[in-house]
Amino acid sequence: MEALFAITLGIMTASGVYLLLRARIFPVVMGLTLISYAVNLFIFSMGRLATGVPAVIGKSAEYGDPLPQALVLTAIVIGFAMTAFVVVLALRSIGELRTDHVDGEEPRK
Amino acid sequence: MNHALILPLLLPLFMGALLLFAHRANKSTKRLLSLAATWTLVPIAIWLVLLADDGQLRIYALGSWQPPFGIILMLDRLSALMLLVTAVLAGFAALYACRGDDERGPNFHALYQFQLLGINGAFLTGDLFNLFVFFEILLISSYALLLHGHGQRRVRSGMHYVVLNLLGSSLFLIGVSMLYGLLGTLSMVDMAARVSAADPADAPLLAAAGYLLLVVFALKGAILPLYFWLPRAYASATAPVAALFAIMTKVGLYAIIRVFTLVFGSEAGELSGMVDLWLWPLALLTLGAAVIGALAARSLQVLLAYLVVVSVGTLLAGIALGSEAGLAAALYYLVHSTLVAGGLFLLADLIARQRGDLGTDLISAPALRQPLLLGTLFFMGAISVAGLPPFSGFLGKVMLLRAIELGADAIALWAVVLVGGLGMLISLSRAGSLVFWRPSAEAVGQPADAIRVLATVGLLLGSVMLVVAAGPLQAFVQATAAQLLDVAPYLQILQGGAA
Numbered sequence: 001m002e003a004l005f006a007i008t009l010g011i012m013t014a015s016g017v018y019l020l021l022r023a024r025i026f027p028v029v030m031g032l033t034l035i036s037y038a039v040n041l042f043i044f045s046m047g048r049l050a051t052g053v054p055a056v057i058g059k060s061a062e063y064g065d066p067l068p069q070a071l072v073l074t075a076i077v078i079g080f081a082m083t084a085f086v087v088v089l090a091l092r093s094i095g096e097l098r099t100d101h102v103d104g105e106e107p108r109k
Numbered sequence: 110m111n112h113a114l115i116l117p118l119l120l121p122l123f124m125g126a127l128l129l130f131a132h133r134a135n136k137s138t139k140r141l142l143s144l145a146a147t148w149t150l151v152p153i154a155i156w157l158v159l160l161a162d163d164g165q166l167r168i169y170a171l172g173s174w175q176p177p178f179g180i181i182l183m184l185d186r187l188s189a190l191m192l193l194v195t196a197v198l199a200g201f202a203a204l205y206a207c208r209g210d211d212e213r214g215p216n217f218h219a220l221y222q223f224q225l226l227g228i229n230g231a232f233l234t235g236d237l238f239n240l241f242v243f244f245e246i247l248l249i250s251s252y253a254l255l256l257h258g259h260g261q262r263r264v265r266s267g268m269h270y271v272v273l274n275l276l277g278s279s280l281f282l283i284g285v286s287m288l289y290g291l292l293g294t295l296s297m298v299d300m301a302a303r304v305s306a307a308d309p310a311d312a313p314l315l316a317a318a319g320y321l322l323l324v325v326f327a328l329k330g331a332i333l334p335l336y337f338w339l340p341r342a343y344a345s346a347t348a349p350v351a352a353l354f355a356i357m358t359k360v361g362l363y364a365i366i367r368v369f370t371l372v373f374g375s376e377a378g379e380l381s382g383m384v385d386l387w388l389w390p391l392a393l394l395t396l397g398a399a400v401i402g403a404l405a406a407r408s409l410q411v412l413l414a415y416l417v418v419v420s421v422g423t424l425l426a427g428i429a430l431g432s433e434a435g436l437a438a439a440l441y442y443l444v445h446s447t448l449v450a451g452g453l454f455l456l457a458d459l460i461a462r463q464r465g466d467l468g469t470d471l472i473s474a475p476a477l478r479q480p481l482l483l484g485t486l487f488f489m490g491a492i493s494v495a496g497l498p499p500f501s502g503f504l505g506k507v508m509l510l511r512a513i514e515l516g517a518d519a520i521a522l523w524a525v526v527l528v529g530g531l532g533m534l535i536s537l538s539r540a541g542s543l544v545f546w547r548p549s550a551e552a553v554g555q556p557a558d559a560i561r562v563l564a565t566v567g568l569l570l571g572s573v574m575l576v577v578a579a580g581p582l583q584a585f586v587q588a589t590a591a592q593l594l595d596v597a598p599y600l601q602i603l604q605g606g607a608a
Binding site: 020045048079081085092096097105 | 238249252264267269271272278283289290295
């Protein structure tokens with residue numbers, strides 16, 4: 001399970017970085033979103049991957065660590081707000097600069 | 110448990126929320142509330158400095174969850190000093206903003222308070238994940254403040270700033286969660302204890318997490334490969350916002366000091382001092398590159414933004430020395446460079462207002478209405494920032510140059526710092542002579558607003574105050590550096606060894 005999980009995260013992050021480097025606003029926002037998904041899953045996995053274990057300490061020898069889930073929740077909320085902000089900024093940038101390039105101007109040919 | 114520790118967070122939090130609800134209130138009410146809250150932070154910060162000066166570590170356990178289980182706020186000399194510098198800078202910048210720069214949008218003052226909440230929180234927290242949260246608070250307020258008002262230039266530079274910092278936040282989360290996965294804690298003091306007892310097989314992973322954090326802090330602190338966003342962003346912000354941003358790069362440097370003296374500090378076994386090797390060349394390269402940028406700058410604000418990067422390089426050199434004297438020199442320089450850079454950003458705006466449409470572009474423009482006043486202030490700020498006597502920049506540099514032992518490293522540091530100082534002097538005298546001595550026409554501008562001048566003079570006089578009070582301040586930074594390098598009392602917090 002760990003290997004599959006790691007490969008998934010790797011592919012997501014790589015796609016995110018690729019999209020980020022496209023330097024157009026829509027792909028960049030998608031790339032940032034993919035990277036933040038991958039990061040959220042990574043935080044989740046830091047509580048160790050296991051199935052069928054209770055989240056309460058002392059009920060069994062093995063227990064699911066609840067703290068990473070709280071961290072993921074915080075990270076999701078913050079990531080969501082930041083993505084919303086980038087989208088609004090992107091709309092304004094298209095309106096004011098008439099281009100969707102992140103440099104605010106078309107690259108020279 | 111002393112409740113004073115949480116005041117620098119509660120005050121801007123509640124005032125920011127109040128200002129959000131009162132966003133339809135008239136301008137003068139909002140200004141009064143905002144100024145009152147910002148200036149109240151100064152006596153609170155002075156009180157905290159006096160508290161911290163007895164050398165005792167103080168913690169505030171939120172919800173009375175004792176460490177290592179709960180989130181704690183931690184007050185030592187370093188955080189108290191940073192709080193005081195922030196409060197003074199923010200007070201004068203807010204005063205300046207109240208003369209018109211806050212009218213570009215309805216929520217300037219609310220955003221300003223949230224920005225202060227984020228900065229104060231980052232300086233006080235003793236929990237690594239909490240540090241991330243406060244970073245996000247200060248970042249999202251800074252995005253909004255940077256883009257406050259309209260203008261193509263701001264949107265253009267804001268885009269880079271926002272996207273880069275979002276990527277930085279992702280890296281921060283990866284680093285923090287890796288440390289949590291390996292150590293099972295997020296409290297920085299508990300981390301320090303567990304790193305020292307960590308399995309040697311985990312050391313490479315811990316180091317990887319530490320380096321990831323270093324990349325994030327280097328992005329915030331504008332260190333060499335990661336500073337290219339800074340000049341455009343700072344040059345396009347309004348003057349009071351740019352002045353407040355003078356503390357933002359220092360938040361990154363503070364985080365470097367905090368994490369790499371405490372978590373990966375002297376008790377961390379083979380991981381202790383792992384970043385010093387990297388910080389040293391990066392510091393010198395940052396300094397060099399920034400001086401070249403300053404020489405090439407084509408507007409006064411870009412020049413000042415590069416001077417901020419120069420100060421980052423100088424500070425980082427002090428940190429990289431890893432010795433008590435080096436750290437003390439860096440902290441003195443930090444106080445000096447923050448206040449003077451803030452003052453110079455305000456001064457650049459005063460100059461721009463008297464030059465008509467040309468603003469601060471370094472080309473011949475109509476003469477200034479008040480060349481004597483602005484020229485004197487510019488001259489004072491310039492020799493202070495370039496590190497010439499009699500102002501505080503000189504003392505900071507002397508402390509740094511004396512902190513290093515003779516050897517190849519010393520030769521490199523002296524050469525870079527002194528030649529860099531010369532470069533700064535050349536670029537500042539070029540800018541100054543163009544602005545003050547080569548006018549293209551008669552003066553057209555209005556005389557400067559008295560309150561704006563007062564705020565600018567207040568910050569620049571900080572440089573004089575730092576010289577007048579150099580004795581006690583040097584004793585304080587020396588004690589701060591000694592406290593930071595002695596990790597044992599921090600570890601005692603886990604056994605309840607804090608007030």
